[in-house]
Amino acid sequence: MAQGLRVGVLGATGAVGTEILGILAQRSLPIADLRLLASPRSAGQTLTFAGTPLPVQAVSAETLQGLDLILASAGASVSRQWLPIAVQAGAIAIDNSSAYRMEANVPLVVPEVNPQDLKDHQGIIANPNCTTILMTVALWPLHQVRPIRRIIAATYQSASGAGAKAMQELKDQALDILKGNPPRTAAFPYPLAFNLFPHNSPLNDQGYCQEEMKMINETRKIFHTPDLRLSATCVRVPVLRAHSEALNVEFFEPFPLAEARNLLQQAAGVAFVEDWERNYFPMPLEATGKDPVFVGRLRQDLSEPNALELWLCGDQIRKGAALNAVQIAESLIAQGLI
Amino acid sequence: MAQGLRVGVLGATGAVGTEILGILAQRSLPIADLRLLASPRSAGQTLTFAGTPLPVQAVSAETLQGLDLILASAGASVSRQWLPIAVQAGAIAIDNSSAYRMEANVPLVVPEVNPQDLKDHQGIIANPNCTTILMTVALWPLHQVRPIRRIIAATYQSASGAGAKAMQELKDQALDILKGNPPRTAAFPYPLAFNLFPHNSPLNDQGYCQEEMKMINETRKIFHTPDLRLSATCVRVPVLRAHSEALNVEFFEPFPLAEARNLLQQAAGVAFVEDWERNYFPMPLEATGKDPVFVGRLRQDLSEPNALELWLCGDQIRKGAALNAVQIAESLIAQGLI
Known part of the structure; x- marks a missing residue:
């Protein structure tokens, strides 16, 4: 050494x-x-x-x-x-x-x-797994202070998760479609350009795909919370290399919004991005090639006093x-x- | 007449x-x-x-x-x-x-x-509103039989919601990016091609955008359930004209999966599309130009005995x-x- x-x-x-x-x-x-x-x-x-x-x-x-x-x-x-x-x-x-x-x-x-x-x-x-890394970086600062009871995640996952070939395929398909030609598929089972589809990893008997089970099981292991309640819907979207996630996070008690915002603004690995005036929040194109997990649109869930909603983007190849x-x-x- | x-x-x-x-x-x-x-x-x-x-x-x-x-x-x-x-x-x-x-x-x-x-x-x-129509067509057959307690929605909304100009802008931006040029924006505040962003409608003091409040308030009115608990995250995605939605739907009691599937297979306005072998579910490209709301990926939520997860796509201009x-x-x- x-x-x-x-x-x-x-x-x-x-x-x-x-x-x-x-x-x-x-x-x-x-x-x-x-x-x-x-x-x-x-x-x-x-x-x-x-x-x-x-x-x-x-x-x-x-x-x-x-x-x-x-x-x-x-x-x-x-x-x-x-x-x-x-x-x-x-x-x-x-x-x-x-x-x-x-x-x-x-x-x-x-x-x-x-x-x-x-x-x-x-x-x-x-x-x-990439989606798990991005989510745990964003939620750990909150979970440490007030434990999480349940997470409902919906993901918006880029082509890069399937490798360099999939990224090229997305670009080729977009050009095919713009020229009026049928899009060709090889890396993915269905066209991704101007389209999206539930994550193409194998499904288990309960109807969850492998990617969703990774989010559930890996988050439990990383957080040392084997009983953490978590459901996820993982979706491939026509984005090149940064993932996004919409997270509904329920705690065992109300989490004051200002406190949560303050924790995320100071959190290691997090860039907290919110400009409510401009309706400007994290976007995958801007997260591309960057190190942090970009978190924003932190809101009190109007349907549940103990829950917050938040939005994140992160470079799948880099921090992911x-x-x-x-x-x-x-x-x-x-x-x-x- | x-x-x-x-x-x-x-x-x-x-x-x-x-x-x-x-x-x-x-x-x-x-x-x-x-x-x-x-x-x-x-x-x-x-x-x-x-x-x-x-x-x-x-x-x-x-x-x-x-x-x-x-x-x-x-x-x-x-x-x-x-x-x-x-x-x-x-x-x-x-x-x-x-x-x-x-x-x-x-x-x-x-x-x-x-x-x-x-x-x-x-x-x-x-x-x-388009997202509300698609969601209510899919959830009404279930809600009639066992009332819904709470919905958590994440949307994947196409460019068409912002009109014909926005659809053309998405195509122009994709071509710009494929040619290595910076994408031009006019209909949307940020580039949509190979990108996505939280819905660009005005935000209220609670951090919900107009589109999300429409889903909440309109669904309550249509279902005649003024107290229905509902939260939503609405997101624009680079798709031309069909919306998708990931819905976590909690009932007051467990909803047997087979019963829910059966109800949706018979529901007016719904095309129930599931091929678990092929990992084939509703996709916006295939919903484009079609009348039904395409519903599938119906699953028992592993995190909550009373909840189901489902996925839908529908043509935003047509049924929406x-x-x-x-x-x-x-x-x-x-x-x-x-």
Whole structure:
């Protein structure tokens, strides 16, 4: 650590991987050596880190040797295959996939919320789902002061959650439709341009999709509230890379609006954006490429004295994935855990 | 009435007005004479009704004489100015604007829900707000059987709610952005293409926008439940002309899912669309140009035994405005009120 960390990035060529490289170049994580890893298919490419070209190597037992830290964003099956090997070889793994999130011995961490959970890690640390990260950053400052009883969430999720191909598909579809041609679909089952649809992740027997169950189960784990009541409707919208969420949040007692506003204005990781005169609140286009979770339109719910309504936007690739992973690494250092 | 109705369409050149003409041509309202009215600015244009060119006349005390029925969709101030004159001259007015909706002596009607309220009309009948129409068509079949305690709504509203100019603006902005140019805004305060934002109607002191208050107040009036608890977050999304809504609906007792599904499958004005295998549910692109309110993704709320979650889409210009107005006229005839 004195000489800096030997860091691997697995899935370096993907949407989240390339964002991780950009964030590592901007921030102050001490890096002695950076190794870019990807599937054999992507190996041989060259990426740029802080102005320096670096080769992308195929992930293997050999290329996973000699790392202190590995940041993985190559999907659940890749993580399951390679992260135990990386940990065995001495690395701490921060995994952006869903592979390990709900395992009891794996901390699931949003650094603004539960950094102390990192102390219990056994090699693998999970980065939560993007919608969950954005919601927990916004609600933790309130939940700490007056516990939440129930959350009803409706999401407005961008194409980027399905990767770089989905973002390009949205743009191609928009152009198709504007030219009067039928939109082509590949990354998504249905056209997304000038359309929207319930989140296309697998549905369970209760009619909840995987994305909704992630919000429910991951929030409970991060908040250490296994009984938290939460329902969600997750929807894909034709936005490129920032998610939005409409949250109805019921507490066990009334939450004075001014107090809630004050807490959110001071909260770590939150940019509180409200201009009631201009009807100006967080928007995904303005959250794109930014670090904070943008929160606003905080209102007393007129239908329930104990509930507040709020609205948020956050960059899905950045705080929803890459930035949170890098912040976990920073928190490990700050806590002397690496 | 034996020879058919003398019908005026006020605001004939607008997005809703032209849709009304199309619907009148498709359906069986007995029309003896059709008069197209608009502002002096639009007068002189020619529109086509059922293959026949018709002139657009400037609205005036003279051109409002001799009508049995007037369908108005020219905005609240135009309705306030001209509808009392039309009624004075003998017409029944069906007004698509918000001008008269909350007045005690004006029926606010969704024909699938409260057609009996038409009996009390005093000349003016109000067509509800689009989001309210879609929601009440979907929820009335349930509310009739087990009363609703509380609704939490999040909307995904298309550009068409702001008129034909807003629809064109969305397309122009999308092309601007795809070409790498900054999007131009005029109809909306912020870019809508590849973006979204809380509904741009005026905000009240409690932080609710006009659109949200319409959903609350109009639903209470239509359902005759002045104490119904309802909160809403209304959001503009980059979709051209169909609205979507995520509704969390709490009843006073548990509502068995199979019973709710059965009621919705048989409900007037509802097309129940669910294919859980394909993750296929209502989508705004598919609701466009169609008459029904498309309802699906009906689920037991995992956070509340007495609540259901459901999802709907409906054509904002059609059932959300023009079709509902024509159906009110049809209901007047069926009830012998005109």
